[in-house]
């Protein structure tokens with residue numbers, strides 16, 4: 001009798017540990033971001049704190065210098081790249097197992113009212129099909145609306161959620177948004 005009871009207890013214990021592992025996996029959040037000058041990186045860090053998510057930085061093979069980012073200069077790297085929307089700046093290949101995550105936040109600075117094409121490089125390199133992807137951004141004033149519209153159009157197989165501009169938001173405000 002004691003043996004049966006012990007076996008039963010062991011089954012329940014192993015079962016609930018497996019269940020706990022499973023729900024842990026289901027709740028895993030990845031906060032992916034690109035940031036050229038640090039503002040979106042700060043927003044991503046706050047978002048990771050608010051959600052308990054893990055951070056993943058999209059790193060271009062070649063970092064953008066301040067000359068590269070001069071949007072008034074038609075010869076600058078960002079200007080040239082962003083005016084050829086098929087261009088895909090190379091990114092560093094880093095290990096990330098997308099299968100581990102159900103929800104992916106995807107953050108970027110707004111460039112010419114859309115997401116920088118380095119974000120497209122990331123989306124096309126990693127399989128986001130069927131995942132819930134929630135865009136976030138920082139900007140000098142533009143809303144995130146057009147950036148999200150263009151991403152939805154380019155990648156209809158991704159389950160896009162409404163995005164949010166996180167300009168100046170603190171961890172608490174970000175937490176309120178994520179739990180809305």
Ligand SMILES: Cc1cc2nc3c(=O)[nH]c(=O)nc-3n(C[C@H](O)[C@H](O)[C@H](O)COP(=O)(O)O)c2cc1C
Nearest residue numbers: 035036037038039040109110112113139140141142
């Ligand atoms: C090349 C370039 C283009 C930009 N275009 C816009 C824009 O269209 N609208 C806007 O509000 N801000 C624009 N900005 C400002 C950035 O979106 C803003 O400074 C952002 O917070 C920078 O984020 P980061 O520090 O993570 O790179 C632009 C900045 C750069 C460098």
